[in-house]
Amino acid sequence: MKRTIIPLGPFHPLLEEAEFYTLHVEGERVVDVDIRIGYMHRGIEKLSTQKTWDQVPFLVERICGICSTSHPMAYVNAVEDLCGIRAPERAQYIRTIVCELERIHSHLLWVGLAGHFIGYDTVFMWAWKYREPILDICEKLTGNRNHYAMMKPGGVRRDFNPDDFPWVQKEMDKVITATEMFTGAVLDDPVLHARTKGVGILKREDAIAYGTVGPTVRASGIPDDIRADDPYDAYDRVDWKVITWDSCDVFGKAAVRLLELIESVNIVKQCLNDMPEGPIDAKIRAVPAGEGIGHAEAPRGEVFHYVRGDGGNSPIRHKIRAPSYVNIPSFKATCVGETISDVALISAAVDPCYCCTERMAVLDRGNGITMTGKDLVELSRQATKRLKEDYGAETPVEKTIRKLMTKEMV
Amino acid sequence: MGMEEKTALTAIKQKYGALIKDVFERSARRVYVTVDKKDVPVVCRFMYEELGGRLCTASGIDTRSGIEILYHFMFPPDKQIITVKTKVPKPSPEIESLGTFLPAAIWIERELYDILGVVFRNHPDPRRLIMADDWPDGVYPLRRDFKEPER
């Protein structure tokens, strides 16, 4: 007998109508997922047509705080496609460094949140503590911890000071050592394996059907990565590889992100070493009539921008597509058949924007039980607690984090 | 003048040359193919199912002569984005949905309905996507004649 779960709830103020994720369950198993968006809709595409070509990067940076520089990156790629030009070499290297720094702190953020959802709170503290030096590097190089305002059509807005590079190289080395240790522990931890292997499987054919992108699709063995598929900036001059994993599950998505983190650090170090001299701005005087498409590989996947101009000062149309837009629907394929205690983790594995995971809800009309996103996270943490008790000792991940924290890596 | 390389674009031209109204090669990596709206499903289905193209997204623009819809497909082996362009006439802009065979099209077609009022025939899930529930019917923010409702 199927019980349909529809969220109601007079006592939770954010639960008046259909919630972001509505789970239909039968016992402990999810049988269907309904997804509702629109909470974040701010009409940015329309606003873009009221700004000049130069002002738009500031607007699109604020689409998402954690993919902050990827949106301006894709936008300036689109405008440069329209104009038929490329930014100068030095600007390309600077852009690459900024994009990869963002990938590093975004993946660390994800590691922390995943740790919290699983129930390894020391992982959350360690990962977020480790983000701080990266944000310090961003602040030193660009002037801000987030929202760097570096991109402009034709180049970058500010130059880097080579005196900062030795310090940055040293900080990057620290990140690599710590991440490699942590990754080794993750690959060895049996409790983590029990929670994440075989969970939330996104089969190859579903990944393709939904058009998923980023680590979500690479964990299903498909090597889609815009940096390799349609190289921009310095990615075709730097030695790096696309990371894939064949297991299609949550574990695979975690492994891809951790290995990408290490790869990103290597890219930053190479760019700092090979940074060419020269101008940082191609000085676009006017944008001709026409259309342009630009995309970039954000930490979550492909960010896609399409612009059309009529020769005037503003775009007449600006279409923006963020990676979570194509990844979140794949939730339908990964959640159905799973248990409620795994749902929080599966949704986190897709790495949607943080606020999206806040809006989950489950309500059993028959029993009157209400579960919110926080309850689902708690269920997940309880499941891990039981496994840890069975394991009976400190897990490899916990051991490594303890070592890292006491070594004072930062 | 050697043998033409076997790319997705050459395959499309070979199979559906008769349906293509225009091909504009903006650059080696950006190509725009214009077809009539009735031919969009068959060409897109070919690109997705036979040629392995990935639908990145679809853009809609309100112009004087109708609503233009652009379906952007990525072909990694060719390092190329091929955009299928078509136009649907107003006042009743309608086109066949790709959602019956391409799940990646489902959300974007719902969004195009929300912001431009394009109706996608046989869409598997024709609901609002991004506008609030109390947003008035028939008011499409990205139309040229859009008037903002009362705050």
Place this chain on the structure above:
Amino acid sequence: MSLTRWGLKKSPWVYHVALSPCNNCDIEILDLLTPRFDVERFGIKLVGSPRHADVLLVSGSINRHVLPRFIELYKQTAKPCVVFAIGSCALSMTMFRDSYNTVGPLDKVVKEIDPNAIIVYVPGCPPKPEAMILGVVKALQAL
């Protein structure tokens, strides 16, 4: 000073409300819990329900979808409560002011529900965690 006010000053319980933000402010707010800033040692506690909150940390601009929910949430929050408008979007909506889907700004919406509301403004895009801590300290001193 009333008992409630004294409780607020000693250990404010904070409920975080994300309206329609880009999440950068939210991430910097979460940063406050991490070892570098560690606000829990000041007695600042993040709670899971607005009914237990002394302080509402609000980020993002309000859009039409979220407006009725926010009004409901504010009414449910225990009084007295202090509303912290975190970041430029909560302060003035910045570039989203002209959008067809946003309403506000936040202080206007709050004052319409409760003309005696106490609102604290922490500017920045996003405000650094240090700025948020300064904002909390200044507000508590003023109360």
